[in-house]
Amino acid sequence: MKRKPQVCVEIEPDLVAAATGDAEPGAARRVEQHIDSCGACRGEYHRYREIEGVVGALRGAPAAAESVARARQGLESRLADLKSRLVSYRVFSSPLGRILIARSEHGVSLVEYLDGGVDLSTSRLRRIAGVELQEDGAEIETLYRELMEYLRGDRTRLEWPLDLRLARSDFHRSVLRATAAIPYGAVTSYAGIAAEIGKPAATRAVAQALRWNPLPIVVPCHRIIGTSGALTGYSGNKVGLKQQLLAVEGIQAVGTRNDSRVARNMLYHYDRNDQHEYCLPTCGDIARRPIGPVTLLASRELAGAMGLVPCSACRPDLHPLAA
Numbered sequence: 001m002k003r004k005p006q007v008c009v010e011i012e013p014d015l016v017a018a019a020t021g022d023a024e025p026g027a028a029r030r031v032e033q034h035i036d037s038c039g040a041c042r043g044e045y046h047r048y049r050e051i052e053g054v055v056g057a058l059r060g061a062p063a064a065a066e067s068v069a070r071a072r073q074g075l076e077s078r079l080a081d082l083k084s085r086l087v088s089y090r091v092f093s094s095p096l097g098r099i100l101i102a103r104s105e106h107g108v109s110l111v112e113y114l115d116g117g118v119d120l121s122t123s124r125l126r127r128i129a130g131v132e133l134q135e136d137g138a139e140i141e142t143l144y145r146e147l148m149e150y151l152r153g154d155r156t157r158l159e160w161p162l163d164l165r166l167a168r169s170d171f172h173r174s175v176l177r178a179t180a181a182i183p184y185g186a187v188t189s190y191a192g193i194a195a196e197i198g199k200p201a202a203t204r205a206v207a208q209a210l211r212w213n214p215l216p217i218v219v220p221c222h223r224i225i226g227t228s229g230a231l232t233g234y235s236g237n238k239v240g241l242k243q244q245l246l247a248v249e250g251i252q253a254v255g256t257r258n259d260s261r262v263a264r265n266m267l268y269h270y271d272r273n274d275q276h277e278y279c280l281p282t283c284g285d286i287a288r289r290p291i292g293p294v295t296l297l298a299s300r301e302l303a304g305a306m307g308l309v310p311c312s313a314c315r316p317d318l319h320p321l322a323a
Contacts, residue, residue, distance in 0.1 A: 019048030088136035107161030185298035229261040250298035283314035
């Protein structure tokens with residue numbers, strides 16, 4: 001996600017001054033012109049105006065300098081609190097259905113699918129305690145454009161700062177961070193994530209944590225599969241969306257009698273080893289092993305970007321998989 005536009009950063013001191021009555025006339029005019037076209041700054045301006053009475057009282061009170069300083073410190077604290085509680089959001093249409101994107105000053109805090117009986121009134125956004133919601137446009141519009149670029153295959157990374165305060169525990173946050181590190185075009189298992197965070201026996205807990213992922217797509221839990229290769233539950237029960245997202249990244253799934261599974265015969269395999277070698281799916285018995293510590297890769301280019309080298313036995317560099 002792009003940071004606050006530079007023009008908004010530069011005008012923020014004048015914005016606060018205008019809201020509290022301290023701005024020079026020229027600065028006040030600039031602020032007025034800016035907030036006419038910037039919804040985010042307009043919302044901040046109105047929140048600063050809420051405490052204008054406090055500022056006026058400070059100016060008019062014959063208090064000692066120390067008291068004024070304390071009061072101003074309290075005012076700054078309240079301003080910071082107002083900003084930290086503000087969550088902006090927008091709802092967009094996409095090839096995956098209607099998607100809600102929400103962000104705070106700390107980063108993107110929620111990505112939610114709103115189809116399948118979920119709408120804004122029943123969204124997780126409405127259940128977040130202690131926040132003030134604001135429907136907004138400019139910055140979240142940028143996020144939406146980047147998301148659409150990803151869904152079209154024109155972008156492989158969503159470099160958005162994340163606000164993980166909706167995670168339920170430190171364990172939940174550790175699972176989300178490990179999942180966020182899985183690159184575009186790769187899949188691993190819930191058991192692999194459990195091992196990555198140092199809790200190899202916590203496979204079920206990892207699966208449960210990802211069931212409540214507040215940031216699907218950007219924290220790519222669609223890249224986490226069962227040890228059998230099955231596309232297990234995604235964002236509740238949206239396995240079809242999981243299959244769509246993996247297909248965008250070059251990972252195909254095949255249907256079986258009971259489920260859909262990644263096509264391992266079309267993917268390179270990396271079973272963590274000291275040589276950091278990746279293999280063809282025909283190398284030894286690698287394709288018959290459960291996908292526990294194994295990571296499956298859509299391309300040799302991805303393997304190289306991960307610092308892996310071709311297996312010296314099966315030589316995927318000389319015998320690449322068909323595109």
